[in-house]
Amino acid sequence: MASGNEKNLIPNSQRTPEELREMTRKGGIASGKARRKKANLKKAMVTLLSMDVQSDKSRALLEAMGLEPTNEMLLAVTTFQQAVKGNQRAMENVMKLSTTEKDRLDESEQRERIKAAKMKNQQLAENGGREAVIETVVFMNEANIPD
Numbered sequence: 001m002a003s004g005n006e007k008n009l010i011p012n013s014q015r016t017p018e019e020l021r022e023m024t025r026k027g028g029i030a031s032g033k034a035r036r037k038k039a040n041l042k043k044a045m046v047t048l049l050s051m052d053v054q055s056d057k058s059r060a061l062l063e064a065m066g067l068e069p070t071n072e073m074l075l076a077v078t079t080f081q082q083a084v085k086g087n088q089r090a091m092e093n094v095m096k097l098s099t100t101e102k103d104r105l106d107e108s109e110q111r112e113r114i115k116a117a118k119m120k121n122q123q124l125a126e127n128g129g130r131e132a133v134i135e136t137v138v139f140m141n142e143a144n145i146p147d
Contacts, residue, residue: 049075 012020049072053059059069067073076097082090 015023049070051071053062053069053071053074058074062069062073062077065077067077079090079093079097083094
């Protein structure tokens with residue numbers, strides 16, 4: 001970050017609860033807009049992929065291969081053809097699309113993230129929306145104390 005702008009930054013710890021609430025509200029609104037935009041884009045892409053191929057040449061190629069003449073199939077065939085020609089990115093896409101299983105580590109990492117998010121949400125609810133400082137306290141009994 002440029003050093004000239006750092007002095008303009010105000011840490012959240014120095015902001016009023018009203019300012020923090022307003023910033024959070026604006027962030028939530030922006031997040032919702034971005035999420036809706038992404039969902040609309042996905043719907044549009046699904047619609048385009050399900051449409052029939054416009055090119056007669058491409059339609060004939062797909063039908064000769066025994067495939068549906070949709071844009072989705074055309075995209076799959078052309079990606080595969082590029083992979084066969086040696087296009088590394090196309091090869092990666094073919095491998096990614098043909099192996100949809102999630103790695104065991106990916107799944108366990110996702111479970112841990114969900115667990116951590118739930119714990120944080122619970123702590124926020126218990127503290128009236130304020131972040132809690134978590135302190136670790138170690139208790140020792142007489143058996144653990146060395147002579």
